[in-house]
Amino acid sequence: MTRWAMIADLRRCVGCQTCTAACKHANSTPPDVQWRRVLDMEVGEYPAVQRAFVPVGCMHCADPPCMHVCPSTATRQRADGIVTIDYDLCIGCAYCAVACPYQARYKTDHPSFAYGEAMPSEQQGADPRRIGVATKCTFCADRIDAGLAQGMVPGVDPDATPACVNSCIAKALHFGDADNPESNISQLLAENQHFRMHEELGTEPGFYYLWDKRR
Amino acid sequence: MSYGPKPWMQTHWDLRAAMNFILGGTGTGLLLAAVLAAPPAWRWVLAAGMALIAAGLGAVWLETGRKLRAINVLFNARTSWMTREAYVAVVVFALGLAALALGRAPLAQAAALAALGFVYCQGRILFAAKGIPAWRTKGVVALIVATALAEGGGLFVAAAAWALGEPPTLWLVVFALALIARAAAWSRYRSRLGAGAARLTLEPSGRILVYAGTATPLALLAIGLLLPALAPGADFLAGLAALAAGWRLKFVLVRRAAYNQGFSLPQLPVRGGH
């Protein structure tokens, strides 16, 4: 089996938001919709304080609360672990958005553009099916599928890899098949200590955070 | 948008969604009260209850992004409590309308039972929302069900006091029991709600629920029993107080205390130096 998963190496991330911007380009998301974004967190008190940058978005959980609550079955899970939204089924009730513990889901009720009127580039990317429904990170599933069809390896070949991972200037983001022990992802997970966000909720995210070498 | 990492208020469900919980619960309570009502009043109570539930569902429908696809809400009975709520609502209305049309009290009683299921679904809807700690807290289902009974009872008693002057004692006893059950459900829910912004936000409404929404109505009911001359006014006020306290709590629960979990790091990254 294949289980697509993403890794954010918190040791490397600098919070530059390049992935945020690249995602917006690749997915033509409207203003203020950020399927990928990077948090700027502080832990501790002055002077014993640490600051960390934490990429977040849809965690593509193995047990996704958003999918269970969805009344229309618009949210589903592919065999490879990617959680999808069928824009043609979704009624836009936003139940998934409040069920998601990662605030990864967005709903835009009206078309919106950077400067009011749509620029030519926004007209190109505009998808009326996305209005009034839930949207979120897709792990760039189209790109993965197209790449796979051409015999490429997601996470290795840029044309088969999510845009955020491709764009990362700190090489903090990685993508690959967690079920394949030989994959880049599996090796990083084997070599490093990691956690998943809100693990106690039992959602089994497909998104891992590295924080130190295994010692 | 620059949310997080600290918990922030959910923005997806606004007053329209809150109205579904507020009116749906009270409507359910009324449907149950209709069982107690003598003919022909039960028809009015039943109709009022269904109207409230319908208004609540209408409000939340207005919030959906794709209104013409509302039927899709029925597609996931396997896991979604929202789908189940919708199905049960259909049953409530089918039975209720049949009861009204045929004038058969047993059908109304069946509708009331279905409405109990409806409000249970509402409680489960909140409980299944893992993104909102105040909703996913155990005890929220009991609280939602109990407050529905208390609100419906309150509205029923107030209406009865208005219309009849002095509602039958049985009704008042049932209402009093509903009040006590709600206070107990709140207390249980509150004890399970961890410390944090949600609890801080809910606390004042909880106090109002206990004092103005429970103790005061109970006292007013007692006054009505002891001093029958004051009963119409006391019972009327008791009913409204119970109703208002319940509405307020649910509004706050959906719109003011619905903080998400934010983000937190169980481990901090090692930034070199090893």
Next chain:
Amino acid sequence: MKLKTYCYQCVAGPDLLTVEVRDGVATAVEPNFGAASVHPGGGKVCVKAYGLVQKLYNPNRVLSPMKRTNPRKGRDEDPGFVPISWDEALDTIAAKLNDVRARGLLDESGYPRVAASFGGGGTPQSYMGTLPAFLAAWGPMDMGFGSGQGVKCYHSEHLYGEFWHRGFTVSADTPSCDYNISCGANIEASGGVVGVWRHANARERGIKRVQVEPHLSVTGACSAEWVPIKPKTDPAFLFALAHCLLHEHPRERLDLAFLAARTSAPYLVGPNGYYLRDPATKKPLLWDAGRKAALAFDAPGTEPALEGSPCAAAALEIGPDQEVLGEGELLGETAFSKLVAHLKPYSPEWAQGICDVPAATIRRIAGEYLSHARVGATVKIDGQVLPLRPVAITLGKTVTNGWGGYECCWARTVISSLVGALEVPGGILGTTVRLNKPLGERLKSVRPGTDGFMSYPLNPTDREHWSPKPNIRNAYRSMVPLAADGPWSQALGPTHFSWMFLDETPKGLPRVTLPEVWILYRTNPAISFWDTDRIERQMARFPFTVAFAYTRDETNHFADILLPDAVDLESTQLIRIGGSKFIEQFWEHEGFALRQPAVAPQGEARDFSDIATELAHRVGLLEKYNAAINRGVAGVALKTDKWDFSLETGKTHEAAEIWDAVCRAASAELTDGAESQGLEWWREHGLRTRPFSRLDWYLYPTFVELGLRFELPYQERLLRVGKELERRLHEHDMHWWDAQLTEYQALPAWKDFPGMWETSLRAMGGQPDDFPYWLLTARSMQYAWGGNVGMQLIKEVADNIAGHKGVILNARTAQRIGVAEGQLVEIATPTASVRAHAVLRQGIRPDTLLLLGQFDHWATPLAKDFDMPSMNKLVPMSLALTDATGSGADVVRVSLRRVA
């Protein structure tokens, strides 16, 4: 379709990218994955490049030439811009320029009648096509009206760094470095893709970076340790580190061989502070421990003594203006001994009281630095064995500009030399030359000078050549010897003087005049300079201003003509990439990259090269302009002895024609004349490189080859230059620069640097206790240099990083004064104030406030609605706060109160 191009919106570029074009519309930017093998940052593209699509289609763009209809200029005056044709615009400009040429290029004060200001760091040059050829053809032009250059740069590092080790910018050799003390260097925000990429690799490898800074910047966040130092006290911290190395560790742990052979440490210093010199050759003397005699520094087979009791030698001591201060048997002490004695008082305990950093921390850091230095270790690079010293000290902007900048740069470079970590693998490297020629070619710019050191083109201070009549208004040539006199020097002088002296020119200088024509490109001094209200008032007085305008902004609000140039995705240019330039931009490849139009220019925007050609034509400079292009002013010489693609000089050439010739010359250069692919080939391939040896990152091999020494630790030459400058100025009764002259010390001493800002505060009418906070700024990676403040995308993503929506202050400070998150606060000096929303953080000293970036826009569309102030309005242009290199620092003492 994906087109290959580049982004050079900031000095850390270029980033090599592809732009997706669908149905004739540019839609998305991606890294040029094909460049990963030659680009040291994995071929990735910085966040700013993702703003380029919006930059192209932004509906707020100025898309036709415009002229002003309201003759009154002022912030509150509506300029009344109306569209005009290109012909009318160019005719109007040409008429002004031809009038100037007819009357003479210089005015009655001797200043150029035409001035031009371009954005900083060389970024405009990567977009202005062939305009440099027009500038070259024109003749004298004043490029010293600053928009940030000189005062908001790493100014002391630029000047002293280039003087000591051709380090206009200085970087850690990050790929090999194990320990990095980073005093305010915000490399994660300023180092571009390569900086981020390399430091992330280094972190994973285990580098320990200690960030010494008043606030926890993104770089501090990514460091192993944060040391919250009091603002402007870094010299004390660095002096204490040097003290520890010299006084608390065995001498043999230092790189004594390096000090003896590659520095001036063994030179003998005479009683007056100048080197003892051989009476015959005038070469500096050192003490040969073997022969027990004073010998010329370059005598063969010496064993230079670094320390010892003062020794007597037959010598000359020569002071300023070649005065012989001593002759005969003179007592000399090694420069190293003088250094040791000089640093004796600067103990960690002394520094602790100044820096608010515990002495134990300073001592530990010094020890860690020394342990990581691995003195004696070597590494083989391209077959050559070099010392390996994986320790570096890097300095940030506010550390290296204004008062204290010299002391920090000196201490940093001296500490590096103590362990031999200068210009060797793992240590600190100069990565750019801008004041020495050839520009951009560090190793070739190294030429032997006097006394065993590199030559340096100091501006003259001798009586015969020094002049109180400067060539431009900021007077860099008269006042700042280290600024040299090359193409970049005008921007590296005291660029605020041009603005300040318009009000009152100090004694001795010709009266500073308004430029008759001012040309602006990619710059917005009304936002980016100091004292922006005052800058605006000055700009309103300029009689004729031509602005290449992307959108309306705060500076072109005062313009008379606006010209729309084609932006990144609309225009053509070939630029050099790779080699070694800017901070972390040292590559293992070098070559060229092409910018090409992804779409046709919007509206009437025109390619910059076509505009330049047309201007040259209308001003009658076409021959000279084309000749300048042929000479190589557009980036590559079109004609050499191996190839000739030169343009016919007598006619106008389309941009595509010019760049085709440049492309052919570039192809020829990269293949030593063998190939000559033109524009079409470059459009398809985007870039082409050849290897650049890693050895060329380091100056050390060149120094060994030429037998040179680094001019450290003792600054005899600067001492002399300072004394000479003092004499020249005083000879002309100019005393207003006396405070600055005190910077010229052979061994710099601690001065009360924070106190200088308190003194300035008093001069403004305030008391330090009433203005207890230090207001600082820091770079926003998402915006810096980009000219992208009007990009909604950039605003949206930048807001994810703390500080983009208000003033950062310590959470406990906020609690103490009753300020909650998001509340409006007023930040004030005695003369000005701004308002900002409070952003409460733990990662900042309680006495420090931070206003990120430079906002405060009032005319730029989108940005004017940010509701975000800038410290620039609060920082006065002040002679007292100008250091000897002509720079000031982004620091100001302020009060803070909640707005009720």
